Amino acid sequence: MIRDFALPDLGEGLTESEIVAWRVKVGDHVELNQIIADVETAKAVVELPSPFEGTVTALHAAEGETVNVGEKLFSCDTGGGDATETSTTTDAAAAAPPEAATVGTTDDPASAPAPSEAPEVREPTLVGYGAGAERGPQRRARRLGAAALREDLVPAPPEHDRIEPDTATRPGRSAGADDDGRAERPRSTPPVRKLARDLGIDLEQLVGTGERGLITRADVEAAASEAPTEAAEEPTGAISSSPATRDDRPAETRVPIRGVRKHTAAAMVRSAFTAPHVTEFLTIDVTATMELLAGIRSDRAFAGHKVTPLTVVAKALCIAAGRTPEVNSRWDEQAQEIVRYGHVNLGIAAATERGLVVPNVKGAERMTLIELADAIASLADTARAGRTAPADLTGGTISITNIGVFGIDAGTPILNPGEAAILAMGAVRRTPWEHRGEIALRDVMTLSLSFDHRLVDGEQGSRFLADVGRILREPGLALTMA
Numbered sequence: 373m374i375r376d377f378a379l380p381d382l383g384e385g386l387t388e389s390e391i392v393a394w395r396v397k398v399g400d401h402v403e404l405n406q407i408i409a410d411v412e413t414a415k416a417v418v419e420l421p422s423p424f425e426g427t428v429t430a431l432h433a434a435e436g437e438t439v440n441v442g443e444k445l446f447s448c449d450t451g452g453g454d455a456t457e458t459s460t461t462t463d464a465a466a467a468a469p470p471e472a473a474t475v476g477t478t479d480d481p482a483s484a485p486a487p488s489e490a491p492e493v494r495e496p497t498l499v500g501y502g503a504g505a506e507r508g509p510q511r512r513a514r515r516l517g518a519a520a521l522r523e524d525l526v527p528a529p530p531e532h533d534r535i536e537p538d539t540a541t542r543p544g545r546s547a548g549a550d551d552d553g554r555a556e557r558p559r560s561t562p563p564v565r566k567l568a569r570d571l572g573i574d575l576e577q578l579v580g581t582g583e584r585g586l587i588t589r590a591d592v593e594a595a596a597s598e599a600p601t602e603a604a605e606e607p608t609g610a611i612s613s614s615p616a617t618r619d620d621r622p623a624e625t626r627v628p629i630r631g632v633r634k635h636t637a638a639a640m641v642r643s644a645f646t647a648p649h650v651t652e653f654l655t656i657d658v659t660a661t662m663e664l665l666a667g668i669r670s671d672r673a674f675a676g677h678k679v680t681p682l683t684v685v686a687k688a689l690c691i692a693a694g695r696t697p698e699v700n701s702r703w704d705e706q707a708q709e710i711v712r713y714g715h716v717n718l719g720i721a722a723a724t725e726r727g728l729v730v731p732n733v734k735g736a737e738r739m740t741l742i743e744l745a746d747a748i749a750s751l752a753d754t755a756r757a758g759r760t761a762p763a764d765l766t767g768g769t770i771s772i773t774n775i776g777v778f779g780i781d782a783g784t785p786i787l788n789p790g791e792a793a794i795l796a797m798g799a800v801r802r803t804p805w806e807h808r809g810e811i812a813l814r815d816v817m818t819l820s821l822s823f824d825h826r827l828v829d830g831e832q833g834s835r836f837l838a839d840v841g842r843i844l845r846e847p848g849l850a851l852t853m854a
Contacts, residue, residue, distance in 0.1 A: 373451065375424055376444045379411075389413050390438045392566070396446075400428045408446065411439075412726065417758035426450035436566060560587040563725045563758075570627060571596040589725070636728050643789045647703070647824040651784040652833055656841040657805055659815045664847050674742065681817070682720075682774050683745040684844065685797050690716050690737040690744075691853050692839035693770060698832045699793040699823060700770050710827060719771030719788055720748055722755040730788055731760050732768035776800060782818040792827040795840065796820040817844070 379389060389411040396408050405421045408428075412418075430447040433439045560568075560575060564587060568575050573595045580587035629637065661684050668679050693700045693716055701712040718736035722729050731754070733739070733747045754760050771788050776799035785796045798818040805814035821837045828836075843850050 373449070374429060374447055375426070375450050376447045377423060378442050379439050379445045381441050388438050388440045389418070391433050391435050392417055392563075393435055394431060396428050396431075398428050398431060402426065402428060402448065412758075413762075417726070420445075422448070424448045424450050436569065564589050564592055568592045570625070639789050640786050643787045646789070647787050648826060649784070649787065649822050650825045650828075650830065650833065651820060651822045652830075652837055653782055653818060653820050654837050654841045655816060655818045656845050657807070657814045658800060658817045658844045661844050661847055662800065662815045677742050677745050678749045679741065679745045681776070681800060682772065682797065683741060683748060684847065685795070685819075685840070686718055686720075686733075686736065686744055686748065686772055687741050688840045688843035688850065689770070689772060689795055690718065690739075691843060691850055692836050694737065695839055695853065696832050696836040698828045699836050701792045701827050702769070702790050703792075703824065703826050713769045715769070717767050717769045719768035719791070719794075720751055721771060721773035721785075722752055724756050724758065726758055729755050729760055729765060730768060730771055731755055731764040732771075734767070770794070772797065776817070782820045785820060785822050787822055787824060791824075793821060793823040793833070793836070795837075796822075819844075 381387075392410040392412050394409050396402055396406075402408060402422045402425065404423070404425045407419045408422045409420045410417055411420050426448040428446060429449050432444045432446060439445060560580070565575065567573075567589060571592060573592050575587055575592075578587050578591050578595055579585070581591055582588040658681070661681065665679060665681065665684065668674050668677075697712050700716055701710055704711050715735055716737040717732045717734050719730040719732040722731065731751045733744065733751060736744060736747070739747065751760070751764065754764075768788055768791060770791055771794040773785050773794060773796045775783050775785075775796050779799050781798040781801070783796050783798075785794045787794050796819070798820070800815050800817050802813050803816040804811050805816055807814055819837060819841060821833060823833045839853065843853065
């Protein structure tokens with residue numbers, strides 16, 4: 373029986389997804405819950421598992437193409453009849469017939485049950501298909517047949533960005549070619565391959581400078597910048613070139629607005645034209661904070677914890693928000709009410725290859741400085757890998773953006789929709805500063821606070837910003853304010 377798989381809603385009412393990379397091709401045998409594709413939503417890249425076991429008969433979208441929720445994504449011959457069925461059901465029995473289910477929860481083939489044993493019915497773990505509540509997701513057994521050795525079926529390594537497997541070290545394959553005799557695709561990440569397509573760069577012609585020969589974004593950009601020079605160095609006997617061939621750089625480059633960029637743009641426009649923004653600035657001496665951080669880093673008790681100026685600013689914000697709750701609230705237009713939160717879900721703006729995302733630390737006000745450092749580091753790593761869960765991108769109550777990492781001193785950040793305030797921290801600079809009646813070199817930082825003037829009056833915003841600055845000037849004061 374041919375079964376069609378329609379793209380489901382991957383969470384938070386998303387209406388479309390872009391195919392970043394297919395992990396299978398027509399003719400491949402797939403198993404239940406095997407990853408078939410990487411798709412990019414408006415918030416993150418998601419691994420899409422198969423709800424069927426069978427043979428892939430058609431892929432209905434190409435890499436880089438956007439597919440709407442409900443449209444067919446791929447078709448699979450599951451056997452057992454001639455009917456054609458489109459599936460987006462949450463019924464595990466419909467998604468995975470018992471006779472087609474795969475058994476196994478370990479990578480060790482020796483632990484697979486004997487043929488005489490009754491197989492356990494597996495359920496797909498895709499959002500909208502989830503496994504039964506009484507059972508967590510299980511790992512499928514690794515098959516040792518030829519199909520398991522194909523590149524598209526090798527599980528992704530636990531790295532920030534997935535890279536193509538190195539076939540030179542894979543048994544059963546000739547180096548540099550796949551099962552069809554075609555040239556092996558160069559090793560790179562999906563975002564880098566997309567960049568190469570946009571710039572017209574052939575990855576086959578590049579030598580990767582990354583780990584184990586990985587082609588990086590810098591390699592592609594360098595090739596793009598060198599392309600006009602190579603064209604200009606043609607033999608003198610060639611036909612005289614027009615200005616267009618002397619410089620192959622296009623007059624303009626068009627990049628489709630989709631994914632994270634599309635979502636961020638819509639949110640920022642909605643925020644800018646809905647909430648009346650006010651921004652205030654405060655420049656402070658943070659020498660004591662920097663000395664505190666130096667002491668923490670040198671203390672072996674805190675080894676393995678990444679405590680940074682952002683961590684201290686985050687802790688100071690949580691304390692100050694408790695003293696000025698107006699900044700930790702939202703405007704409910706429909707109910708004509710101001711909602712003040714009893715908790716702080718602290719958003720951390722993170723710049724990624726796919727655009728700006730703002731995951732948030734739930735219950736940040738209850739965390740110690742070290743717990744907050746670990747939570748922020750985990751969110752940042754996940755965001756850079758494009759694996760942020762939708763739940764981490766919703767429910768924020770107030771945010772921080774660290775523009776100092778780019779060498780910027782101050783700015784006017786735009787509010788996250790639904791939030792009352794956002795704090796931008798600038799670069800820490802060694803600057804001549806008045807200290808105890810004399811001029812001395814001190815560590816200085818500028819804070820920029822934008823707030824919704826419907827929710828936060830100037831006096832309240834100023835008090836909140838002053839509280840944050842006071843803690844950063846004298847971190848010990850936090851003990852008297854918490």
